[in-house]
Amino acid sequence: MATPTKHRLSAAEEFRLIKADKAHYMHGYHMFDEHAEQGSLNIVAGDGAYIYDTQGNRFLDAVGGMWCTNIGLGREEMALAIADQVRQLAYSNPFCDMSNNVAIQLCEKLASLAPGDLDHVFLTTGGSTAVDTAYRLIQYYQNCRGKPEKKHIIARFNAYHGSTTLTMSIGNKAADRVPEFDYAHERIHHVSNPNPYRAPDGMDEAQFLEFLVKEFEDKILAIGADQVAGFFAEPIMGSGGVIIPPKGYLKRMWEVCQRYDILFVADEVVTSFGRLGKFFASWDLFEVQPDIITTAKGLTSAYLPLGACIFSERIWKVIAEPGKGRCFSHGFTYSGHPVCCTAALKNIEIIEREHLLEHVDVVGAYLEERLATLGDLPLVGDVRCQKFMACVEFVADKRTKALFADKINIGERIHSRAQSKGLLVRPIMHLNVMSPPLILTCAQVDEIVETLRECILEVAAELQASGQYQGQ
Structure with a gap:
């Protein structure tokens, strides 16, 4: 003991x-x-x-x-930054035409850290709500671009994407599928877990990679490429057992998505903010330019709850087309919370300053x-x-x-x-x-x-x- x-x-x-x-x-x-x-x-x-x-x-x-x-826990400068923000502004309405300075600063910082043209940020309350937001954003985007039939989602068996009804259904982790809960099935599909240790008998890693990519493409074609909207993938699967996919897997899957006009959602709730030695792993480690990144956890190092859905200029241009009078009717009372955003900014500052x-x-x-x-x-x-x-x-x-x-x-x-x-x-x-x-x-x-x-x-x-x- x-x-x-x-x-x-x-x-x-x-x-x-x-x-x-x-x-x-x-x-x-x-x-x-x-x-x-x-x-x-x-x-x-x-x-x-x-x-x-x-x-x-x-x-x-x-x-x-x-x-x-x-x-790490118990950092005095985190406590002081959080306390100072509480004294200055403990809460601000995040809806419609209301904003606050620290939420703006955080979104600007996240856009600078995210790869490529992922310049737009929707702040959430954690990882589950970030993935839920990504799902809704995809539906919104497809409707805005005049493709209401393109709504099907593909993910992997035994992944974990959150604990709301929707995100649990996307994840399809066997240990989480208790019979007393109901799950969403319509327009959500799954392909194999990319675990080399559990590859089919007789397959080496290179053969397993080809099997996985072909299975994914076959699934798209079976559903109909004009019906498939997005693919959700953790760069390394976390709660599913730290599944490190075959070398080249993520890039190959991303290339299939590019070929069939399918949005690639990198669920980096776990892998971002240093766990793999990068702020974001998708591009730096796997050469994948996602359309959407979801993040949480290390964003504040758990000092306060916060998540984010970071998405591309390509998506923004469609949904924010001038003159359409649209409203993205989705949000959370505590998204963009100034105290949580302050914690995130201080956390990122510490990661950078201490070369973590x-x-x-x-x-x-x-x-x-x-x-x-x-x-x-x-x-x-x-x-x-x-x-x-x-x-x-x-x-x-x-x-x-x-x-x-x-x-x-x-x-x-x-x-x-x-x-x-x-x-x-x-x-x-x-x-x-x-x-x-x-x-x-x-x-x-x-x-x-x-x-x-x-x-x-x-x-x-x-x-x-x-x-x-x-x-x-």
């Missing part, structure tokens, strides 16, 4: 919070039975890459909150190298890492890549063991996913890898002793 610190609450206050949490707080992805029985890990403080629970235990947060605490993109290049390469050493361990089928996005996939059989039965809960087992040693990784079924703050040091990389190694070996021995794992 991590060493208790000064942040520890009294036993009475801790008990009161546990009781209140169970009685009143419904969490995102709430696991009813588990929460009722086990309660939560209640966090009371954060400092840099570390967080502290009510018992005063310190944890190295290799999850980075939820892909989002990029500059360059830091990610160096430490990210070290993280890739060190995590790869876990590949020889029992249980480990695949290790995927690019800069500060990483995943370890666990299998029951390395040769066949067969997964453990769901009841084994392998990702959770290893996560729980790591938590007891002061390390947080994110369990997703048979995966442990990591997205640490960009300020991570090489020493902290060593701590992550060494702790994970211990946990994997301990869980493997435990499963083998109980007859649930045969060993290899």
Whole structure:
């Protein structure tokens, strides 16, 4: 267990919070039975890459909150900038002919950072609303250009694009598709997950790439090219398991989109603002010029909620055609919130001033190298890492890549063991996913890898002793 610190609450206050949490707080992805029985890990403080629970235990947060605490927690200059903005202007109406100076400054800054002619910004409240906005913008654009039939959307299986009904439907992540919810199906289609580790038997990476591109083009032609409006893709799939596609995949898919007049939406909610060593990954890393980029998370490093849908001059010229008297009747009470925009501007300033993109290049390469050493361990089928996005996939059989039965809960087992040693990784079924703050040091990389190694070996021995794992 991590060493208790000064942040520890009294036993009475801790008990009161546990009781209140169970009685009143419904969490995102709430696991009813588990929460009722086990309660939560209640966090009371954060400092840099570390967080502290009510018992005063310190944890190295290799999850980075939820892909989002990029500059680290507890920065005084962020607190001061936010407080100053609250004093000056805590809120401003973002609709119609109302604006505020910091929202304008942020949109100008985002336009300067985004690739190509992505010069127009619609500010939202987070990643889900940014993707939702992108979807609505595509529909609006196609109607404005006189193509009301061109409304179908293609995405990938097991992607994650948000948690609204619409964005969850676009994402189609298997673990999120619980039967108690309904999903949108009309005009939303999916093609294969570009995971080289799970490519069809007998295909090498080059053959898998050709298969994926052909499948995409065949899907377009089956629907009708005049019917397909947009393609949604994370440059590297995040919550779907840090899926790093075959080399050249994104550019090839973008070229197909260009050929059939299909808008390419790069969902960079996770990959932007430094996680891959760039402000935006699409062009700099993958040579793709999107029509729309969605972003959130690292935009404010989670100090306050904010997202953005950044789109091209090409789209703007159509929807803002003079003399049409149009209104884009879409918005959120808290989009363009001056305090959130101030947090974003200060966050970007810190990333630039402290050269965090360059830091990610160096430490990210070290993280890739060190995590790869876990590949020889029992249980480990695949290790995927690019800069500060990483995943370890666990299998029951390395040769066949067969997964453990769901009841084994392998990702959770290893996560729980790591938590007891002061390390947080994110369990997703048979995966442990990591997205640490960009300020991570090489020493902290060593701590992550060494702790994970211990946990994997301990869980493997435990499963083998109980007859649930045969060993290899």
